[in-house]
Amino acid sequence: MKDQRPIVILIFIFLVSIVLLIRLFMIQVVDDSFMKRAESNAIQRIVDHPYRGLVYDRNGKLLVFNNPIFDVMVVPKEFKVGDTTRFCELFKISKEQLIESYTAARKYSSVKPSTFIKQISTKDFARIQDFLVDYPGLFIMTRSVRSYPNSTAGHALGYIGEISSAQLERDSSRYYSQGDYVGLSGMERYYENELRGKKGVKYKMVNVRGIDKGPFKEGEYDTASVAGKNITSTIDMDLQLYGEMLMAGKTGSVVAIEPSTGEILAMISAPFYDPNVLTGAEFSKNYGLLTKDLEKPLFNRPVMAMYPPGSIFKIVQSLIGLQKGILTPNSTFACNRSLVACHNHPSPSNLFGAIRNSCNPYYHQAFRQIINREVSSNTFTDTKIGLDEWRKSVLKFGLGTPLGIDMFGERGGDIPSSKLYDRIYGAGRWKYSTIYSLSIGQGELQVTPIQMANLVSIFANKGYYYTPHLIKEIDGDPTQIPSKYQIKHEVGIDAHHFDLIHDAMAEAIYGTAARAVIKDIVIAGKTGTAQNPHGEDHSVFFAFAPKDNPKIAIAVYVENAGWGGRAAASTASLMIEKYLRGEITRPALQEYVLAGNFIY
Incomplete structure (x- = not known):
């Protein structure tokens, strides 16, 4: 009986292996439900940037408003590009810019999204949006830039720009992230807290190809952004x-x-x-x-x-x-x-x-x-x-x-x-x-x-x-x-x-x-x-x-x-x-x- 024990163990191992192999075959070849679920298990956290408050003159005339622009965001770990030449032509960047942007994003984080191509116009966004599904790891974030209908009072109103690393380090509130825009001079800087609004967050499901599969848990965890406060200035x-x-x-x-x-x-x-x-x-x-x-x-x-x-x-x-x-x-x-x-x-x-x-x-x-x-x-x-x-x-x-x-x-x-x-x-x-x-x-x-x-x-x-x-x-x-x-x-x-x-x-x-x-x-x-x-x-x-x-x-x-x-x-x-x-x-x-x- 002692001599048969190794044979029993070998038979047991063999049978278990056969069961596992059959199960694996069913999952990967016969039944694709697991594959579909795997393709839908990525949750993407998207920051919803608020519109900055508008600025009016003392008589209610508009001095500053917002124009929408679009940033192409990248998650380096998921990003894949086959034809580099076609990608650069489509997004109107050089190969050197592509490498530089990807390297900077990967240095920041391989799994967190960061800005890849900044401030694409509405026209260019309309041209590229149908091609985004071809490049896993890319998605669009909508932001806004300031516009001045009368091109006046630049020193008083000030301007906004991308936050610097030094400013990020001084941000004790932890409100800002890399790539955010902040008031840098004039009223834009002095009244930053009033004008900036409050960020919102959206969670959505995407598959491994980056295709949007809808909100995560029907938007249960989403929060809406709150627009900044409008300001009436004393300027005539x-x-x-x-x-x-x-x-x-x-x-x-x-x-x-x-x-x-x-x-x-x-x-x-x-x-x-x-x-x-x-x-x-x-x-x-x-x-x-x-x-x-x-x-x-x-x-x-x-x-x-x-x-x-x-x-x-x-x-x-x-x-x-x-x-x-x-x-x-x-x-x-x-x-x-x-x-x-x-x-x-x-x-x-x-x-x-x-x-x-x-x-x-x-x-x-x-x-x-x-x-x-x-x-x-x-x-x-x-x-x-x-x-x-x-x-x-x-x-x-x-x-x-x-x-x-x-x-x-x-x-x-x-x-x-x-x-x-x-x-x-x-x-x-x-x-x-x-x-x-x-x-x-x-x-x-x-x-x-x-x-x-x-x-x-x-x-x-x-x-x-x-x-x-x-x-x-x-x-x-x-x-x-x-x-x-x-x-x-x-x-x-x-x-x-x-x-x-x-x-x-x-x-x-x-x-x-x-x-x-x-x-x-x-x-x-x-x-x-x-x-x-x-x-x-x-x-x-x-x-x-x-x-x-x-x-x-x-x-x-x-x-x-x-x-x-x-x-x-x-x-x-x-x-x-x-x-x-x-x-x-x-x-x-x-x-x-x-x-x-x-x-x-």
Whole structure:
């Protein structure tokens, strides 16, 4: 019996093997149900990207909308291509691009989908969609790119682009994935969380050839995407377009604000660019061209450029002197040109006349009285104490630090302190004669165009401002905008001091900016000609109107355009008329600005 045991074991093994072989034969050859089930066992997770919120101007006109585009996605492990030449012709890519895209996708993950061919147009998608079944591992993901119907306000609105690896690493929310699009500048970046919406997910069954077999478990686990919130901006599109027309071919900026709210009506950075070029498949190419452009069209001058304010700063000096009791409306100084250069006008001047005629020697002497208060017998120490006290007053006007506009990258300008001059000249080695250029808005003073516009808003409001901002409503609800834009900022100057300032600024238009005069609209303004050691001086002008019920405050800065009463004042005056009347009644002045021959 012991001798038969190995034979029994062998027979048992043989019989089991026969059974298994027969079963396998039935599964693979006779019964194809298992094969069909195997072909249907792949579950594909598809992210449903939401549409970004739309952006409107303050009057409900569309500024930004979405255009659908299609990305070809690949799962490397499943991807198979036979005829490489035919594939490349069909999808309009080179063999090198095919290899590079596949290698990058495989490096990311062999089993997770990633972008293979980006941003196929609707036309190309219609051409290739019937051929996708021939290439296992490929499928289409629908996305959207931004489109700008009027090609305006690129710096204010911003643009979106593919998220970088560095941004992905900083994404603590884990919302984004490789290949996602994100706001990169302007409102698109600042309000990314509101505009982006919420992703959805769809699970579908596909066979080994990539053919769609329908939703997994009838869509039980699918979630719908939620579109981003629509935003109403403060921009007036008609005013913005008109300002861009006037600034075409020039370098500089225009910022217009509604004084009573801080809402930005127009924000122009020249030279500007068509925001449509930073959308779609040509984004990288066009972005590279813009960054290499020597005129720097991507540089956002209203919030990033810093300039000496020039004579417009004399209004700040006047108000500080009045508030401290150092100046009165009757304070009189001679136009002593041995102190600093000036143009021809009656002398001596009281404060009203100094503002009207923009008298440099007047402010040289007035600023000395503000700085040197004889609180110390040491001249150097006295100047140092006076300068730092003066600086505290200036900072209250929203100068020297970023205002907090709803845009990243805002710079704060510079209001010099004693520490700066100690660092430059050494402690105890500088005095008023070293820093007197500050009296007329020159020297180390630096302000941004948005600060200039805010400054004239303060004058219009007689002593307060709301932080300038681009957001008016979110999803039709004005209460959703950040609360910081509804806080009233007092600058520490009594309201009655502004009466003289308003009257003098209204008269100044006739003295230094006659081109800015508009029939039946009283403008209060001030010219400035900021010195530029590298070429022609910069033309500066700011104003508000109407004088007795301000609806618009505007600051214009045109680089290398000479006297402020020409380029800047003319541009500002036209934009004021456009906003208040809706039309232009001075075509000759418009032609003068468009021609741009300001220094002749």
